[in-house]
Amino acid sequence: MDHGSSHDDEVLGKAFDLRLMRRLVRFLVPYRGLFSVCVLLILVLTGIQSGLPYISKIAIDRFLTLPWAIVTVESAPGSGAPIPLGDDRYLVEISSLSPELRKEWEISGVLSPTRYLFVEEDSDKEGIALEHPDLFAPIAGGYIASESALRSLSPSETLSLRSGAIAGLIRLSILFAIALIVRFVFGVSQVYLLQLTGQKVMYDMRREIFGHVLRLPLSYFDRAPVGRLVTRVTNDVAAINEMFTSMLVNLFRDAFLIFAVMGIMFHLEWRVALVILALFPLIVIAAFEFRRRARAAYREVRRQIARLNAYLQESISGMRIVQLFVQEVKANERFAKINIDKYKASMRQLLTFAVFRPLMSFLSSFAVAIVIWYGGLNVLRGSLSLGALTAFIQYVRMLFEPILELSQGYNILQGAMAAAERIFILLDEPEEDRGGGEAIEEVEGRIEFRNVWFAYNDEEWILKDVSFTVEPGERVAIVGPTGSGKTTIIRLLLRMYPLQKGEILLDGVPIERLDLGFLRSRMAVVLQDVFLFSGDIMDNIRLRAEIPEEEAIEAARFANADFVEDLPDGYRTEVKERGVTLSVGERQLLSFARAVAFKPEILVLDEATASIDSQTESLIQRSLTKIMEDRTSIVIAHRLSTIREADKIIVLHKGKVVEEGTHTELLARGGLYAALHRLQFAELGGGTDPAPPSPSFSEG
Ligand SMILES: Nc1ncnc2c1ncn2[C@@H]1O[C@H](COP(=O)(O)OP(=O)(O)O)[C@@H](O)[C@H]1O
Ligand SMILES: [Mg+2]
Structure with a gap:
């Protein structure tokens, strides 16, 4: 018993395989419209996402900071409406400056870091300025007050002085709210459309896989455990869906977000952005190391889950035997061992994640600290606005999120690739050869095996030069010890396996030339x-x-x-x-x-009567006799009555036909049949049916 029976479930390879990806994308093609809409929505969403901190920057710089500054230059500044203050000093409105000019002034230090409020002469706010001559300095065309001076005013006075800024804040808040609503609506639509696409793709995949499984040759199912095929259709398809719907989309969104955020950061203040960029290798190394550990842990967990599943499946389906053979304690010990291995593997995986998340959170906070320090320095120097600094802090956090997600998505991608690999191996499994497509008009039911040689594996001959004929309407019994090849003969007749040498003919036509569906529909098979x-x-x-x-x-x-x-x-x-x-x-x-x-024209019974109680025996016997009447029948049986009534008995031994004849003829010959017969019926006094279930001619 091999409890790691789904070995192929553990083999994990590359996280990205172009060849597999191309085949997977084929499933997406019918839904490319839906998928494109999703991608478009994601782009819009990411745009909104990276725009939100910028709104707060504008709020701070435009409306929460006083709008005017003093610049000391020899000639009148070029843009806006500067108010000369004398001594080469001018009062300028910051927002009216071109970014280039502003940058130039900031770097050369001619722009004062202090901001001022300017109250125009004859405006409705002039009263407040006149009431506080100690705070407001008169200049040409109005009055100015510094930020510190304004703090001495009463709140209501400040608010009425800054009514323009309040209106601006309200406008920005509305813009922010609209952005949030759009993000919500688009977000919901995006998730819905993406899941819709994913479900459609999964539906198609499951249909294709099952359709393929239906057309696989019966011999395939000898090799493939049922559970593994079930996994292909369910789990593996789900793993691919997960990749399509979460991983791939995250990849898009995250990559786009990283680029957008970095772009905005460089636009705000390239030196601070450069410092943040310098932190990148550290983050990437951390993510890479995590990825390596997570991969190993993931693999181990998968392996243990497969073991656990296989063991559970086996012991629960064999529960009757476990209990009847009093194997509960042993089964339990074995389960405990597997169970603890699974537990340990899961704990190792969880630990990896437990360390990684806080580590990333630490790094991200560290980056924020750097922004506060280095960005703060730039604010004090005047080269970075306060609003830009707060936006920076938000952007740094935003930058770490996608990196974190990307490295976590690695598992999904790897799992999906492995799943895809397994699905495609199954899909590439050659379908059953449906045969030459011929049909016979009126099947008489003559069967001939002509020098048939057959091996399941290479040259291990199971049938050696088997020849026999069954005439239409004849009833033929095949007997022989277990493993002599009786069932194999039937499998070949139904063309479950191709033969190596010789020929099998139905009404003189080689069965390979017949349509498979036709061939099988002419024969009814009853198994044990x-x-x-x-x-x-x-x-x-x-x-x-x-x-x-x-x-x-x-x-x-x-x-x-x-x-x-x-x-x-x-x-x-x-x-x-x-x-x-x-x-x-x-x-x-x-x-x-x-x-x-x-x-059917032909009836095939493989030990169909082997495990029947003697009560049903006579009922079945009568039923069988009726069914076999006027019909070619091949019966593998150990019931003496069935054998004795046969027109011909073929005795098989180690894959060879050793004797052939009627019951009486074979008994008279005193060969293998006679020996088998003696063995079974000696104590019953010469063959009165019903026979005890064992010993028997065959115990299949
Ligand atoms: N699917 C298979 N793959 C490989 N060997 C097989 C397979 N099925 C049966 N055999 C082998 O072929 C031999 C004949 O088996 P079978 O035809 O089932 O015998 P019988 O029905 O007479 O008991 C046995 O040795 C068995 O182990
Ligand atoms: Mg058998």
């Missing part, structure tokens, strides 16, 4: 364990909806499966848990009914 699907009994008999209900009921009666009529809901009784509520015999009768309903 009957598989019942969820649904009611009627659905299970018909399988294909085209068979009319009356015919199905007729088939059930013909196959002696009329016990169904005594069930509370008759043919509409729901099959629960694959039919556990029905007895083995009842299930077997249903499978006969299923075979009869399909009206």
Whole structure:
């Protein structure tokens, strides 16, 4: 038993594989319109996001700081309406200056860091200025007061002096609110449209994968555990969806945000921006190291989850055996071991994340500290406005968020790539060869094996030069010890595997030339364990909806499966848990009914009667005799009655036909058949049926 049975689930490779990406994008193509709208919305959203701190910068610089400054230059400054103060000094409105001129003045230090309020002569605010001659200095055309002077005024006086700024603040607040509303509406639409796209893509993927699985050769299912295929359709598809809907979009948004924010920062004050940029390598190294550790931890967690799942699946489906063989303690110990490994792996992963997040938060605060120090210095020097400094602080925080997200998205990307890889391996699995497409008009039911050699693996011959013929309407029994190749013969007849040498003919036509669907629809196969699907009994008999209900009921009666009529809901009784509520015999009768309903020319039974209790025995025997009448049948059985009534018995040993003949002929020969027969029936005094379940000719 291999509890790491989903080994391929652990193999994680590159986080980005162009070849896989290209194949994945194919699934997006039908929804490119929707997806483009999403990307567009994201761009708008990021624009708004990076614009918000700028609004606060304007609020501070334009309306919360006094608008006028004194500049000391020889000639009158070029822009705005400077008011000469004498001694080469001018009063200028900061917002009227061109950015270049302002920068130049700031650097050369001719612009005073102190800001002033200017009250025009004859304006409605002049009264306040006149009332406080100690605070307001008269100049040509009005009065000016410094910020510190204004603090001595009463609040109501300050507010009325600054009514223009208040109006401006209100305008900015409205702008801010509108931006928030737009961001909300666009944000909701973006998430909705993106999820819609993701769900559509997942729907298509699941359909394609399942459609492909339906067309895989039966031999594929020998190799692939059921759980693994289920995972392909569910988990792996979900991992890819996660990448499309969160990771890819984050990548877009984050990259765009980083560029936008860096751009704005350089525009505000390139020296401060440069200092922040210098911190980048530190952040990237931290993120990179985290990524490395997270990857290892993630891989380990996946491996442990796979082990846990496999063990649980196996022990729960085998619970009957576990309990009947009193293996509870052992099973529990084993589970405890696996469980603790999973716990440890998860803890290691959580620890990695636990350190990384605070570390990034520390680095981001550190960057803010640098901005406060270095930016503050620039504010004092006059080269950075107060508003720009506050915007800077917000931008630094904004810059760290995407880096954090990007490195966390790495796992998603890697998981998705691995999932994609597994899905494409499955999708690349060659589909079953449907055959030459020929059909036979009227199937008589003559089967011939002509020198058939077959091996599941390379040259390990399971069937060696097997030849035999079954004439139309004939009833042939195949007997032989377990592992002699009986089931293999049937698999080859149904073309579940291609053969290496020799030929199998149906009515003289090699079966490879026949259409696969045609071939299989001509034969009804009844296996030892009957598989019942969820649904009611009627659905299970018909399988294909085209068979009319009356015919199905007729088939059930013909196959002696009329016990169904005594069930509370008759043919509409729901099959629960694959039919556990029905007895083995009842299930077997249903499978006969299923075979009869399909009206096949050929009936194939593989140990179909092996595990039936003696009560149902005679019922089944009678049913079988009826079904096999006028029909070519190949029966692998150990019930003596079935074998004895056969027109021909083929004795198989280690993949070779060793004897062939009727019951009496073979007994008289005293060969392997006679020996097997003696072994089974010695104590029963020469072959009275029913036979005990074992020893038997075969224990498949
Ligand atoms: N899918 C498979 N892959 C590889 N070997 C197989 C497979 N199925 C059966 N075998 C091997 O082929 C041999 C014949 O098996 P089978 O035809 O089932 O025997 P029987 O039905 O007579 O008991 C056995 O040795 C078995 O181990
Ligand atoms: Mg078998």
